Amino acid sequence: MVDLKKMKWVFVITVSTIYFLTFFIVPTILEDGDQYLIMYDSFKNDLADTFFGDPVTNTDAYIVNTYYYPKSKSLGENALAMVLLMNRNTMRDITKYKMHLVATNGSGYSVDIVPKIVVESYSGCAYVNVVATTNSLPNLSKLEITTGETRMQIPFRHARKTAPAPVVICLSPQFISEQWQIFVAHAHISRHFGGHLHLYITSILDQYFDLIKEYEKQGYVTIDYWMRMKFERNLNSTEPNSNVEWRNQAGAHTDCLLQYKEAASFVTFFDLDDILIPRGFNTYFDEFSSFFFLNPEIVTLQYPKREMMLHNKPNMSDMNFQEIFGHSWFVNREDAGKIVARPSSLNSMWIHRSFNVPDKKLHLVKNNFLLHMQKPFDTDGQDSVPFGMSNYEMMDDLKLNISILEPIQKDFEKLMNSTVVQSISERLPTHSYYFVILFRCYYKKGYMSTCPNSEGCLIPQRSDMKCVHSDANYKSGPQMEPITYHYHENPRWSKDIGCYT
Structure with a gap:
């Protein structure tokens, strides 16, 4: 035995x-x-x-945006998609939380609905990016969250019906942004290859903002607000901005996806300093379509990133695209990639992938990569990040065909002939100031933290460097069990807040 x-x-x-x-x-x-x-x-x-069991704790949630789709390929008819931050401590598995909505149409008819909840988060932060989806009524006129007798009306809007281009490049939110050289390069390259930039902004140097506004008028970019979250009530609750992953970058990607869900053929989820140039194709649309045609089972593509040497120019008129992108100095290492998707097939997004897409439906691109312009040398030729210097090598097999850059340079020169652009360019900063401060803090608070974010960075305010900052009217709903909801209305740009994250 x-x-x-x-x-x-x-x-x-x-x-x-x-x-x-x-x-x-x-x-x-x-x-x-x-x-x-x-x-x-x-x-x-x-x-x-x-x-x-799964005990419930009283917490708060912040509603970023809610979109209504009379018809959606993946969500169905009269669909709703809500982007929000929820506290993971509400219950052990937040996806099992039953949110109760009341949808009312133009005739006054109402129905009670319970949306499906999915999470896109990787860190240990208290607040997680959540998407709630459900189907409601035709001709929706009012939407409310309810817990028994207590109700709160939620603002919603229709998703976009058209897109400026077949490919929309959703860019991560910018805060205390000053690297105008990278924006200019990205705007002209994306336009040439059939893309359109959608740029979220929390704060940005005012002269740089004027430049982006002019690019928006010329059709290169759509500017959107990205808010700091505030609770007008429940001031003792867990503070959201310091307890969310990377300033809720995943929420911005998801919001952009849901905006263009029925309007764009493809959406990409990049940082501003991630620039894609097709290889073997004339447009983004053609390259992406080829991948999806050859791999019909996939939902997303992931392009790896490779850091490329960049020297910033002090004057906009000195920028030359053959010089910026026509060399072979790269870091001999690929970094975590970024995603391309058909928006009609995807309902939520994280930063480097969607966790709701199985690995077998994620295709890793092998024959192209994103040009990662992460650490530009400053205009005086000095390394802007001496504590995180990159080891560049000459890698001739990665060098671009310089001829593809010629029409991009001509497009840039055409825009530079504008007297408005010339006037704005004369006021742009000639040296980086905030970039190195933010990079150092980002490195410490981000990559060495269980909840990576930039909250708490010491940002010196200067009288000679003013910022435009997103602002809104912040609203808090009535106290509810177990979740009290917060949101904002009337977003706008303010010059009175300062240069903050």
Whole structure:
């Protein structure tokens, strides 16, 4: 008869081996183990629910935007999609929370609906990016959140019906932004290859803002507000801005996706300093279409990033695209990639992927990459980030065909002939000031933190450097159990707030 004590040890060792193989060893061997991590989290929550239940805690949520779709390819008819931040501590598995909505049409008829909730988050921050989707009524006129007798009306708007271009490039929110050289380069390159920039702004140097406004008038970019979140009530609640991942960058990507869901053929989710140049194709649309045609089962593409050397010019008129992009100095390393998707097939987005897209439906691009203009040398030739210097090498096999840059340079020169652009360019900053301050703080508070963000960075205010900042009327709903909701109305630009994240 086998010794009982020995049997117990065999059992423990067997279970432990399976556990570590499934959730730690296998994911590191595979090309992408994110789905295993999701399975692991789900397993932990289900196990805890079985033994301890799922107690509910009173928390707060911030509604970013709510979109209504009379017809949607993936969401169905009379669909709603809400982008919001929710506190993960509300309950053990926030996706099981039952949000109750009341939808009313133009005739006064109402229905109660419970949306499906999905999460796009990777860090340990208290607040997570959430998308709530459901179907409502034709001719929707009013939307409310309810908990029994308490109701709160939610503003909503129709998603875009048209897009300025077949490919919309959704860019991460800018804060205390001053790198106008990178914006100019990105705007002209994206226009040439059939893309349109959608740029979220929290704060930006006022002269630079004037330049972007002129580019918006010329059809290169759409500017959008990205708000700091405020609770007008519940001041003792967990502060949202310092407890959300990367300034809720995932929320901005999701918001952009939902705006263009039924309007654009493709959307990309890039940072401003991630620039894509097609290889072997004349347009973004053609390159993306080729990938999706050859891989019909996929939902998203992921382009890797490779850092490219960049020297900023002090004057806009000195910019030369053959000089900026026609060399072969790169870092011999690829970084975490960025996503391209058909918006009609995707409902939510994180920063580097969607966690609601299985690995087998994510295609990793091998024959092209994003030009990552992360650490430009300043206009005096000095390394702007001496504590994080990059090791550049000459890699001739990655060099672009310089002829494709000629028409982009001509488009830039044509815009520079505008007296309005010339006047604005004379007021643009000639040296970087905030960039190195933010990069240092971002490195410390971001990459070395369980909740990476830029809140708490020491930002010196200067009388000779003014910023335009997003602002709005902030609203808090009535106290609800377990979640009190907050939102904003009437977004606008302010010159009275300062240069803050």
